[in-house]
Amino acid sequence: MNVLAISGLSYGFRGPQGEVSVLHGLDLAVAPEEIVIVTGPSGSGKSTLLSLAGLLRRPPPGTVHLFGVDVGTAGEAALGALRGRMRFVFQKSYLVAGLTVLENVIASLVALPETNRRFDDIRARRMLENVGLADKVGAYPHQLSGGQQQRVAVARALVALPELLIVDEPTAALDREAARIVVDQIRLLTQTMGCGVLMTTHDDRIMDVATRRLHLADGRLSQPPGEWHAPC
Ligand SMILES: Nc1ncnc2c1ncn2[C@@H]1O[C@H](COP(=O)(O)OP(=O)(O)OP(=O)(O)O)[C@@H](O)[C@H]1O
Numbered sequence: 212m213n214v215l216a217i218s219g220l221s222y223g224f225r226g227p228q229g230e231v232s233v234l235h236g237l238d239l240a241v242a243p244e245e246i247v248i249v250t251g252p253s254g255s256g257k258s259t260l261l262s263l264a265g266l267l268r269r270p271p272p273g274t275v276h277l278f279g280v281d282v283g284t285a286g287e288a289a290l291g292a293l294r295g296r297m298r299f300v301f302q303k304s305y306l307v308a309g310l311t312v313l314e315n316v317i318a319s320l321v322a323l324p325e326t327n328r329r330f331d332d333i334r335a336r337r338m339l340e341n342v343g344l345a346d347k348v349g350a351y352p353h354q355l356s357g358g359q360q361q362r363v364a365v366a367r368a369l370v371a372l373p374e375l376l377i378v379d380e381p382t383a384a385l386d387r388e389a390a391r392i393v394v395d396q397i398r399l400l401t402q403t404m405g406c407g408v409l410m411t412t413h414d415d416r417i418m419d420v421a422t423r424r425l426h427l428a429d430g431r432l433s434q435p436p437g438e439w440h441a442p443c
Pocket of ligand 1: 224225226233251252253254255256257258259260
């Protein structure tokens with residue numbers, strides 16, 4: 212079953228001159244182990260699409276299904292359960308300033324059912340090792356560079372082993388090496404845990420991580436312009 216299935220999704224915003232239509236009858240599915248990258252010009256609706264797929268906005272009934280559940284009609288309890296199965300990475304890290312790096316990552320686990328909370332600490336430390344920040348566990352966010360903060364945000368998302376990961380421009384503020392660490396960890400999650408990923412990016416350095424690429428323009432998705440082949 213697809214982790215995310217979008218069909219006939221149209222969406223707009225009410226402005227001073229009336230309704231401005233952003234998405235027009237969009238169809239998109241993300242299966243487990245897929246990394247779908249959506250590109251598109253500024254203002255084309257990429258963030259709007261992610262917010263509708265990611266429960267940050269309520270889509271029209273029947274247009275967005277997460278794990279088979281119609282998001283447009285689901286009640287609060289069902290939405291809460293869906294939220295536990297997915298995680299986000301945004302362009303900004305949004306770490307909690309008063310928590311250490313380790314505590315920020317553990318915070319992603321506390322809402323999950325777990326019989327022994329001692330494993331939260333071990334899991335969080337392992338994930339921080341994976342993103343090259345083992346020596347920063349006790350630091351506070353303001354003591355880290357922007358790129359290091361973003362790697363903590365990635366660790367915080369991945370440590371929960373989400374079934375769907377929604378990622379908005381994850382590497383815009385990262386140098387080449389840090390960007391590679393981030394996408395390698397995302398790819399590892401898809402390959403080992405079967406996570407499906409929906410990502411927007413303008414970053415040519417990381418396009419190779421995609422198993423499928425789509426281009427959003429004029430409210431519609433299509434094949435990206437120019438030649439593109441999925442990696443073997
Ligand atoms: N809350 C809102 N109210 C009104 N219009 C909005 C709102 N959010 C987004 N828009 C409009 O919807 C359109 C799509 O915006 P969106 O942020 O989804 O684009 P984007 O492709 O993510 O852009 P970028 O690459 O610059 O981040 C834009 O024209 C924007 O002005």
